[in-house]
Amino acid sequence: MTEQLSCCICGEPVAPPYKTLGGRVYCDRHHALVNRPHTGYWRADLALILGMGALSALVAYLTRDIQGLEPGALLVAGLLMALVPTALWLFFFYRQDRLEPEPKTSVASVLLLAILLTQAVGLPLIRDGLRVPEWATHDTLTSLLASILVLGFVYQTIVYTAVRAVIYNTPEFDERMDGILYGTVAGLGVATLLNLRFVLDNGGVAISPGVIRVVTTALAQATFGGLLGYFMAEAKFVRRPVWWVPLGLVVAATLNGLFSWLINEVSAAGLSVDPWRSLALGLIVALVMFAVLIWLMRRAVEVTLAGPRRAS
Structure with a gap:
């Protein structure tokens, strides 16, 4: 007698x-969900990149000669700027993701947990535990x-922890794109806190x-x-080796660190020299x-759809 198989997502x-x-059996609905393109995410991501690039260039150009603003005004302006990227991405994403939207509570939870972890664990570890600012500028290799x-x-x-703790093992994480989506949200949470701390620690920043x-x-x-979210999703929906997510x-992390280092190198001396090269x-x-x-x-979807579809 043939064993009755059930969907690994819904149990039907x-x-x-x-x-x-990846050796897992899916019902028709969840097999389609796992492999759907999720155009809402791509449009929101592209809107974030192009929109923030255009907005920042416009604001920086229009305010390049503004001098003498009160510290309070600079602080308020800086705090607003720190929140704009995340707000813009969320706005465009939910505008595009109307047919089957991701639950707002899950998105908000991942975002907030990433913010809290960055504030409570990430920055204290970097600044107080490892004291990175004290030795990282010693020479180029050290930096x-x-x-x-x-x-x-x-x-x-922090990104991995936020996604894993909030959404990864829930029924809502039911498609490949969820990994990239929630990884992006967690990354925006990290960025939001880093930008807020940058503004607050400096008592405001020059707008341009x-x-x-x-x-x-x-x-x-x-x-x-x-x-990173892509790797996490592939590990969940496809049988990958145990080293897949660590890879x-x-x-x-390597690309993130290399990018951060290049930004400082390209701008020569941070913000005071030529931030336009950093933006580019x-x-x-x-x-x-x-x-x-x-x-x-x-490529992942094409490989899936081209592969064998019968389970023994």
Whole structure:
């Protein structure tokens, strides 16, 4: 007698021919969900990259000669700038994701947990535990290693933890795109807190360079968070080796740290020299990673749909 198989997501009994992915059996609905393109995410991501690039360039250009603003005004302006990237992404995402929207509570929970972890664990570990600011600028190699081995791994571990703790093992995480989506949200949470702390610790920032700093930070964290999310989703929906997610963490952390280091190197001396070069690099890297993620998702879906569909 043939054993009755059931969908690995909803538990509903399924009949042959079985739809499988990585050895797991899916009902028709969830097999389609796991492999759907999720255009709402891609449009929101592209809107974030292009919209923030255009907005930051416009604001920086129009305010480049503004001098003498009160500290309170600079602080308020900086705080608003720190929140804009996340607000813009969420706005565009939910505008595009109307047919089967991700639950707002799950998105908000991942975002808030990433913010809290960055504030409560990430920054204290970097600043007080490892005292990175005291030694990271010693020379070029030390700066590069600090960016990758400390900053990159700390931030990407926060992304992983937020996604894993809130949504990864729930029925709502039921498609490949959820990994990239929630990884992006967690990355935006990290970026939001980093930008808020940057503004508060400096008592406000000059608007022109400040908006470029905010945008490049948001683009980096969102992009590499999405990359780690891709690895996490593949590990859940496809039988990958045990080292698959750690590999994703290493790749995302290395790229994150390398990007952060390059931003400082390209701008020569941070914000005070030429933040425009940082903005250009940030936009280029974000667009390249955007294209890479689209390619990875399409390739994964094509391999799935072209593979064997019968379970023995």
